[in-house]
Amino acid sequence: MELKIKYPFLDLKAANERYMSDLCVAATGVINSGRYIGGPEVDELNCQLAAMCQAPHAIGVSNGLDALRLIFEAYKVLGRISEGDEVIVPANTFIATVLSLTHTGLKPVLVDPDEMTMNLSAESIAKAISPRVKAIVLVHLFGRVCWDEKIARIIRDNDLIAVEDAAQAIGARSITDGLYSSRQAGAICHAGAFSFYPTKNIGALGDAGAVVTHDSELAAAVSALANYGGDRRYHNLYVGFNCRLDPIQAAMLRVKLRDTDEANARRFARAVAYNRHILHPAIIKPLIPSSPTQCVWHQYVVRIKAELRDDFREYMFANGVETDIHYPTPPHQQPCYEHLPHGPLPISEQLASESVSLPIGDPISEIDAREIAEIINKFNGQ
Numbered sequence: 001m002e003l004k005i006k007y008p009f010l011d012l013k014a015a016n017e018r019y020m021s022d023l024c025v026a027a028t029g030v031i032n033s034g035r036y037i038g039g040p041e042v043d044e045l046n047c048q049l050a051a052m053c054q055a056p057h058a059i060g061v062s063n064g065l066d067a068l069r070l071i072f073e074a075y076k077v078l079g080r081i082s083e084g085d086e087v088i089v090p091a092n093t094f095i096a097t098v099l100s101l102t103h104t105g106l107k108p109v110l111v112d113p114d115e116m117t118m119n120l121s122a123e124s125i126a127k128a129i130s131p132r133v134k135a136i137v138l139v140h141l142f143g144r145v146c147w148d149e150k151i152a153r154i155i156r157d158n159d160l161i162a163v164e165d166a167a168q169a170i171g172a173r174s175i176t177d178g179l180y181s182s183r184q185a186g187a188i189c190h191a192g193a194f195s196f197y198p199t200k201n202i203g204a205l206g207d208a209g210a211v212v213t214h215d216s217e218l219a220a221a222v223s224a225l226a227n228y229g230g231d232r233r234y235h236n237l238y239v240g241f242n243c244r245l246d247p248i249q250a251a252m253l254r255v256k257l258r259d260t261d262e263a264n265a266r267r268f269a270r271a272v273a274y275n276r277h278i279l280h281p282a283i284i285k286p287l288i289p290s291s292p293t294q295c296v297w298h299q300y301v302v303r304i305k306a307e308l309r310d311d312f313r314e315y316m317f318a319n320g321v322e323t324d325i326h327y328p329t330p331p332h333q334q335p336c337y338e339h340l341p342h343g344p345l346p347i348s349e350q351l352a353s354e355s356v357s358l359p360i361g362d363p364i365s366e367i368d369a370r371e372i373a374e375i376i377n378k379f380n381g382q
């Protein structure tokens, strides 16, 4: 007999149900327009994103990995970073962050995160600084903004290029005052990359991504590099790529981006419900930040001792709750990075062996989150 899963980890069709009629109208508009590359849908999306991020430049591109890669390629063609330069990156990030560096000939310096926030901390960054380090990628992992006064000071004092991997943090906001005022994730530092992969907080109906920046030279280089390296038609400044955003995905995103704050608020409410109702002593819950927009809960990740994890996930599944792991293997333990130099990374390895992600996306309700928490509380493991 097939087991009926009451709470799938993420049902994308169900999650998109609330947008369905607008998505159909928008898709039909693109089909009827005859513009299938670039054009007004992409231009409008870029304007909408720039306005949302309060940044002067937003460039829709093919996906999140390409957004990161284009940023580093652009710094290279502008002569601000060189092949072989070192770049600090959290060791527990999704592999795409690291791929963007090795693809552009930069050397990742893998740094263990803070165990509780799962993001880089000023202390961990400070230990990794050296004259060879020219840049840092701040990953807002699971939607939590990685930014504070101390990190800002390290970046400024060491004159680092600071790039945000905001793939999981659309709509999040920093709370730092002083050196930098509160800013939208992706527009806090010099340049930010977004992914609109369908499972992200705001997902397209296929691959999509964007670069956001305050730097007009960088924006021009990214736009050119994404379109064969041409600054105008049949004039190629750089050895570029084809990393353009499809207008049909731009149209889908224009519908969904309007709901960003509400969609993130729904995630926040579920995270709060989980934190309130999960009471099992074997489960370590994530921190709820003091300001709700500081984390947009791309994932709600709890931890359980490695020896109990498989039993816990099987128990949850048997009780109708599908869970996932973000991420079971850190980049430095992947076969492709067998020869990547790195120091000991005990926290990243521990997080990989203990993490479990609970359903957090639409259409899970706060009541569902409470029910899932009650199932967790009846788990028979210590």
Ligand SMILES: *Cc1c(COP(=O)(O)O)cnc(C)c1O
Binding pocket: 063, 064, 065, 066, 093, 094, 096, 097, 139, 165, 167, 168, 194, 195, 196, 197, 207, 208, 209
């Ligand atoms: C999803 C993701 C990416 C890559 O985005 P794609 O659109 O899948 O290429 C990069 N970094 C992080 C942290 C991500 O979660």
